[in-house]
Amino acid sequence: MIPNDGDVRAFIDQIESPVRKRDAETLLQLMGRVTGEEPRMWGPTIVGFGEYHYVYASGREGDAGAAGFSPRKAAMTVYLPDGTAKYEDELGSLGDHTTGVVCLYIKNLERVDLAVLERVVAKSYATASASGFGQVGADGGE
Template sequence: MAENKTQPTNASVDDFLSQVESPKKREDAFRIKQIMEEVTGEKAVMWGDSIVGFGQYHYKYESGREGDFLIVGFSPRKTSLSIYLLGCMEKSFDSLFAQLGKHKTGASCLYINKLADVDEQILRQLIKESYDWMKANYPTK
């Protein structure tokens, strides 16, 4: 059975973030890293070559496929900041998303153009709720 393509690496998160081309996006990426470290209590780890992750959980599908993935994370993509909130796509989080500010969502991802577009306290709450939900619903190694 194939392994998950996106695995944790020993690459430097700060080196990766320092290479973000846009100065504003680079600044936002370092701020999101700080927020996620504060909210989760986890150290930032590179997953693959473009995702910064915090924490890790184990999944196992009915098909028998299983693996490990980050609990929350982000990637400073060219078009937007992609924030991975795997536990936040439940309907119960709709009221928080409604208060967040300018964003898009899709398949466990929150997309924002810049941090100034969103309410940082609501973003922190979404990160915490997602992290806590994942920790409660999925075992860790």
């Protein structure tokens, strides 16, 4: 995925769902604070912070945000590049959510413990930002 010069503020402002828009504003603040990075658009619908380079065993490679989110219709998607399994214990006390390999799906941030979410995002960002993360052998959800 390639970061682009899309306007993050314009993207957030056009979100129709009041809950997704509110949650996007919350995540902009939370991820900005945790990463110390400015948000950038990655593709048309992902807001990312920082970046890392990945290389899969298949030879596929690219760049992605080291932390990020996307306000999808069904739920807010929070990306954890090092995988959700690593945070199983912490996510047990997060509140109402579901998970995929690298995605955390939250329908309403008011139903989760934001302190837990902040700790998980901070740890995942630190891992993804570390030298050597994403190299051959990391499955990255593939």
